[in-house]
Amino acid sequence: MSVQRSLIAPTAHPRLEDALRQKLQHRAETAGSLGELEPLAVRLGLIQNSLKPRLKSPQLVVFAGDHGLVVDGLSTRGDSTSQQVTHLLAGRLPMAVFSFIQGMGLTVVDAGLAETMSPYPSLLQRKIGFGTRSARSGPAMSIDQAHAAIRAGMEIADSLSGNVLACAGIGVGAHESASLVLSRLADIPLRDLTISGPDMPPDALAQTMVVLQSTQGRHRDVTDPVEVLAAFGGFEVATMVGAMLVAASKRHLIMVDGLPACAALLVAARISAPVTDYVVFCRSHGHRGLDHALNLFRASALLELGMESTDGTGSTLAWPLVHSAAALLTQVAEGEDAGPTLPSTTTLPTLDTPVEADFGSSTRP
DSSP states (O other): OOTTEEEEOOOOOHHHHHHHHHHHHHHHHHHOOOTTHHHHHHHHHHHHTSSSOOOOSOEEEEEEEOOGGGGGTOOOOSOOHHHHHHHHHTTOSHHHHHHHHTTOEEEEEEEEOSSOOOOOTTEEEOOSSSSOOOTTTSOSSOHHHHHHHHHHHHHHHHHOOSSEEEEEEEOTTHHHHHHHHHHHHHTOOHHHHHOOOTTSOHHHHHHHHHHHHHHHHHTTTOOSHHHHHHHHOOHHHHHHHHHHHHHHHTTOEEEEESHHHHHHHHHHHHHOGGGGGGEEEEOSSOOHHHHHHHHHTTOOOSOOOOOOOOTTHHHHHHHHHHHHHHHHHHSOOTTOOOOOSSOTTOOOOOTTSOEEEETTOOOOO
């Protein structure tokens, strides 16, 4: 698929939506209401254009990259990005265990680690550069690098099996980079996206805000979505943008987990607004900035478990819920006629009249 365009059809279809709701209501007469599972099931039906949505071979893809802001004064704690990736590949993080027991494929993409990783079966090398440059002194990446990363994400999504893509981004400085992207594109105060919670040390917040505000000022005139992405980084976000665009164009479900994934979704939505029709949201921690990002999409996470874990963990736990919602429509209740996959009187939308997305577009979701 060309990096210059992505053909994504909106999922809105009133007749199909009515048919899906009627089907669920018929089952509720004997089985009772299943609350929030039912609107989720309707959404899955609309995504797949079917009364019987079938989800198969879910894939969790974790995009990893390093950020030049970290070497330019950004306060950091904990493991390096390469150490996080090593722990994940070795199965030392809950996310790896949960994905395995839930039957989710797990792939880690080196989109721009500062180090060279040893080969590993579930590690995909798509390095655009050895970390982005410092956005405080210039663009984090060139426009050509941003396009190369988006193309890499497109190729990754196009090659994956199944029809469910769970996306998460990790890397030291990834949340701060994502905050800069979200703040500029959505006009959200940078502090609201940066503060993690009431326990964030004031000195750490003050130091981070000095770095981020000077970075924001350095690129004050940048508004085009891909130029914003290039200005603030990171490689993991840019690669996710391409993956989301292709997944939506194939009518696949996209599970978005974490602030970097929300930043990627917002850039993708500026390129092609209907991409948000294909998304459900997950969360792996209580970072306050993520609350503001979810509010931007008028969404909430599928599960709120009070975790403080690596982005991507929440999607592994939400997947059984999503799979169960689809089963409400695909698994025939006792005594029910299996019926058609599509309502007989419904003419469904096709990709003959898609929404055409151009990288220069600034359409808002």
